[in-house]
Amino acid sequence: MISTIIETANSGILSSLGLDLHMHVLPGIDDGAQNMQDSLSLIDSHYRAGIRTIIATPHIRIDFFKNSRESIHNAWMELTNVTKEQYPDLEIKYAAEYFADDYFLTLLQKREILPISGNYVLVETSLRHDQPYFKDILKEMILQGYQPVVAHPERYQAWHNKPEHYAEIYELGVIFQINLLSIGGAYGPTEQITAERLIQQGWIGALGSDLHRVSQYKYIKEAVENPYFKSLKDAKLLNHTLQSD
Template sequence: MFPFIKTRHFLKNLLPENYIDIHNHLLPGIDDGAKTIQETTELIADMKKLNIQQSIATPHTFNLKWNNTSQTIKIAFENATVNSANKSFLKKYASEYMLDSSLITKMNQGELLCIHDNFLLLELPLLSSPFNLYEMLFEIKIKNYKIILAHPERYLYLHNSIAKYEKLKEFGVFFQLNLLSLTGYYGKIIQKKALELLDSDLYDFTGSDIHSKTEINQFKTVKLQIPNKKKMEHLLLNNSIFLK
């Protein structure tokens, strides 16, 4: 499927200057990302060295696991940005919402935090598809949200048919590639699917999904092959629309 490739790249070397990250877990103490403000500050300093110069913080909101609200996220953001260096990097806050019935309830109460305007970052369960997936997506769409699906390459139940991805795209869902998927960080199967979706022009945006220094190191130490470097470079620039 992919052309023969000789060149391998460190992921950090593919990022354009002033890359904007729209998916990360930098806010301290509210999910499985940074635990303290000090850790937030250290991660931001490391991300700047990767050419990531601005970001939108997207902590998890996941019923019964990370029960975040607009208020808890706002407080964590304010705590993290007391430091001026952090404030210049963390430009906004939103959330990565698990798609389930509790999300629909939150939406009907008007509590959802968007990345930009009405762009809403969603994730699905990793191992099994919601039985009413399209019904919930429809409810979100009729509220005039634009849906960005985080890391579609990681949902194994979509892997057996490219038509499942195409159906989501036809439904108006935007796809956000986890950059680390290209390195094999989540496994070879997910790496292969990420390359397939990239080659098929199904991605719209990208994100680091950085939680800790473990992910930072992947950007610096793992070389990867990209079937079409120019296509990848173009994709990486798409995030710029979110901080205009």
């Protein structure tokens, strides 16, 4: 009975979004889903919420998550072999969330990049410390023909007291992707307020859940009730662009 109530509460709440382009759902290859059951729990929640396209974005960071095209593809195959019968109208793709460092620059130079789609590449920097070379890496991405999608700018603690830094990064021509979890208050009030301010400024070009585990879904439900999320209903988001491709 309780599970039925939860399922009903989640029903269709993300149908206006339709596509999640930032999610750690592949089993056992980063700090997201640790096994197939974790993956299926996340997928089931998203499917009931109205998501019909998932782009799995496991971390690639050489000092923590030494993923490669092969390891990601293998995990994707393992997952989709299970999901294709239960969710025949759900499309699961894969890309990566890259940490902007020297290793990432090496991958750029070798053209060994897994984009979200086309030339769109999801990239992050340190959550806690200012990385002064981040802007230079973004410029190099653009120079090489990639469109940087900056993951969760609202979470970078070193930026919180530097509103001008957001402007400097945004004006490079990047896409800011904020987390639904931030809008729902998962990381705390500062991250939520920052996300709301970026929405208000009209600087958000993409939404992602950044879900790692199904227990976080309570914050997705909080997010969809947030007026700032509702204000994005008619925004030109990358999510909608990729759905129409």
